Amino acid sequence: MAPTLTRRQILGLGGLALGAAAFGTWRELQAAPAAAPATGLKLLPRGDRRLVLISDLNSSYGSTTYIPEVGRGIALIPSMRADLVVCAGDMVAGQKASLSTSRLQAMWAGFDRQVLRPLRRAGLPFLPAMGNHDASSSRVGGRYSFERERQEASRFWRGQQRNLGLTFLDASGFPFFYSVLQDDLFLLVLDASSAQIPAEQLRWAERSLASAAARGAQRRLVMGHLPLLGVAQGRDTAGNVVARDRELRQILERAQVEAYISGHQHAYYPGRAGQLDLIQLGALGSGPRRLLGQRTAPFQTLTVLDYDWSSGRRRDSTVNMRTLQAVDPQRLPPRLSDRRGRAQTRRSSATGG
Numbered sequence: 001m002a003p004t005l006t007r008r009q010i011l012g013l014g015g016l017a018l019g020a021a022a023f024g025t026w027r028e029l030q031a032a033p034a035a036a037p038a039t040g041l042k043l044l045p046r047g048d049r050r051l052v053l054i055s056d057l058n059s060s061y062g063s064t065t066y067i068p069e070v071g072r073g074i075a076l077i078p079s080m081r082a083d084l085v086v087c088a089g090d091m092v093a094g095q096k097a098s099l100s101t102s103r104l105q106a107m108w109a110g111f112d113r114q115v116l117r118p119l120r121r122a123g124l125p126f127l128p129a130m131g132n133h134d135a136s137s138s139r140v141g142g143r144y145s146f147e148r149e150r151q152e153a154s155r156f157w158r159g160q161q162r163n164l165g166l167t168f169l170d171a172s173g174f175p176f177f178y179s180v181l182q183d184d185l186f187l188l189v190l191d192a193s194s195a196q197i198p199a200e201q202l203r204w205a206e207r208s209l210a211s212a213a214a215r216g217a218q219r220r221l222v223m224g225h226l227p228l229l230g231v232a233q234g235r236d237t238a239g240n241v242v243a244r245d246r247e248l249r250q251i252l253e254r255a256q257v258e259a260y261i262s263g264h265q266h267a268y269y270p271g272r273a274g275q276l277d278l279i280q281l282g283a284l285g286s287g288p289r290r291l292l293g294q295r296t297a298p299f300q301t302l303t304v305l306d307y308d309w310s311s312g313r314r315r316d317s318t319v320n321m322r323t324l325q326a327v328d329p330q331r332l333p334p335r336l337s338d339r340r341g342r343a344q345t346r347r348s349s350a351t352g353g
Contacts, residue, residue: 047306047315049184052077052124054302055088055225055263056283057115058133062103063093064110066285069300069321073284074115078122080304084182085124088263088281089131089193089225091115094149101148108156116160125165128157130176130193131225131263137176138194150176169213177201179208184309186217192224192262195243202244202251209255218309222252223261230338231280232267232289237339240264245342252276258314267291268301268318269336270329271344278344279303284321292336301327316349 054077057070077085092107099107119126132138135153138145157175161168169179169186176191188208190197205222214220228245230236242248252260259277266289268282282288282301290298300321307314318327329349337343 046081047308048310049084049307050080050082051084051086051185051305051307052080052082052302053086053088053261053279053281053305054284055281056090056131056266056287057087057111057285058090058093059286061093061096062099062107064106066110066114067300070285071114072324073300073302073321074118076302077119078124082124082304084185085119085126086187086223086261087126087128088223088261089129090133090263090283090285091128091131093133095133095136095146097146099149101152104149104152105156108152112156112160120163120165123165125182127164127166127180127182127187127189127223128175129189129223129225129263130191132193134193135176136193137191137196139196169211170208173201173204177204179214181213181217184218184307186214186220188214188220188222190222190224190248192226192242195226195239195241197224197242197244197248202248205248206251206255209251209257214255219307219314220255220257221259221261222257225262226264227262227280228260228278229271229273229336229342229344230265231269231271231291231336231344232265233292233294234289235265235267236292241338249274249276265289267298268303268327269332269344270316270318270347270349271336272347273342273344277347279305279316282318291333292338294333296331299323316347 057066059067091111116126130153135150136146144150166180167182169181171178177189179188188205226242228242228249230241253275259279261279263281265280266283266287269280269291271278281303284300284302288298288300301318302321303318305314305316320327332346334346335343
């Protein structure tokens with residue numbers, strides 16, 4: 001069972017006021033009134049839609065439990081009054097051939113008990129992407145390297161599909177790739193659980209983004225586990241980013257996709273490359289990493305997106321789950337360049353329509 005927040009933790013979060021970048025300055029954020037323990041986190045106006053983004057929850061191979069930061073995050077999320085919880089993958093601790101089928105099933109049962117069920121009991125829709133530790137799409141000799149893991153992931157998620165609170169548009173590839181229309185938001189999930197996204201899946205994404213449902217939505221978001229560009233030390237390598245990143249980015253830009261959401265690098269960075277926002281989520285679970293070129297100690301994170309339709313703006317806020325303090329975006333590098341020299345700039349917390 002997920003741990004509850006202590007009074008001290010909740011009071012520390014009272015100064016967070018998630019999503020307030022467009023409503024007040026950073027100093028105003030820090031001075032926001034503390035929340036009462038009985039009501040949880042006190043937030044400034046949440047906008048018309050609020051998404052909570054998490055990623056990389058897993059611990060060591062085969063683990064069926066999670067570190068305290070995960071439990072703390074799951075306990076905190078219901079107080080945020082989100083419209084949707086989005087997870088960019090690595091929910092369980094697979095990608096090891098020696099794990100038995102019963103162990104894989106126990107891992108998904110642990111995820112269900114400690115993560116998914118508490119969120120669904122709170123009435124929060126949950127949108128998952130498969131990570132390399134959930135259901136890696138890597139292949140050897142034309143076969144999936146972790147076929148049993150993909151089978152167990154499919155079995156688990158197809159059993160949950162009707163209970164996720166999602167409005168599916170195309171669920172033919174669920175849980176690996178699919179699309180939903182969640183109120184005003186079109187969200188497309190890719191199987192980026194390895195560096196190789198098949199050409200036919202990219203064509204499917206292009207067709208889906210050209211559909212009337214996608215074009216008629218207020219905003220379009222795409223998510224896959226691996227990012228387009230490397231941002232973390234030890235993860236800026238060929239197998240840890242999408243191989244066809246230029247092609248995918250062009251597809252998303254042509255369709256006027258607002259942002260590509262990813263995990264895997266275990267380091268939070270709100271970037272922008274060309275006309276595309278890159279929301280690179282930090283790990284909520286084990287193994288946070290330093291950003292490229294940085295010495296600051298790594299930490300677990302949870303990210304919130306707030307949409308205000310009247311102003312056409314999105315406000316991003318991220319929590320350091322070790323300190324329960326807001327991450328000051330001004331302390332992040334203004335620019336990151338990966339090993340290939342491909343650069344992204346730090347995006348403002350408040351983004352126009």
